Amino acid sequence: QVQLVESGGGLVQAGGSLRLSCAASGRVFSSISVGWFRQAPGKERDFVAAISRIARGAYYKSYEDSVKGRFTISRDNAKSTVYLQMNGLKPEDTAVYYCAAVETQDPPREANSFDYWGQGTQVTVSA
Secondary structure, eight states, rough: OEEEEOOOEEEETTTTOOEEEEESSSSSSGEEEEEEEOOOOSEEEEEEEEEEBTTTTTTOOOEGGTTTTTHHHHHGGGGGGEEEEEEEGGGGGGGGEEEEESSSOOOOOOOGOOEOOOOEEEEEEEE
């Protein structure tokens, strides 16, 4: 079992920044890959970014096209935490953001491929 707790959401003006955190417990953190997803009201839960567990000394990162160049995913294995740094926020980034974990090397982009989920944190970007 993996327990995930997100934090760092809030209200920010367009162009501003937030850093989301996803703290994990219950499993060896280095063995899991972690993804961030978001869900706006009335919409499906969409992929945002993901980071793999380490392999050959490096992490594999992937991003949804609309956040490339604005969002950065990273992990601190010593703190069992994954971060999502969000810069240049836009009103269309408004959603509940969830982190999710799976015990595979390469994280998928499909929400139903992840086994563990946090409770979500609200991000609201005003125009």
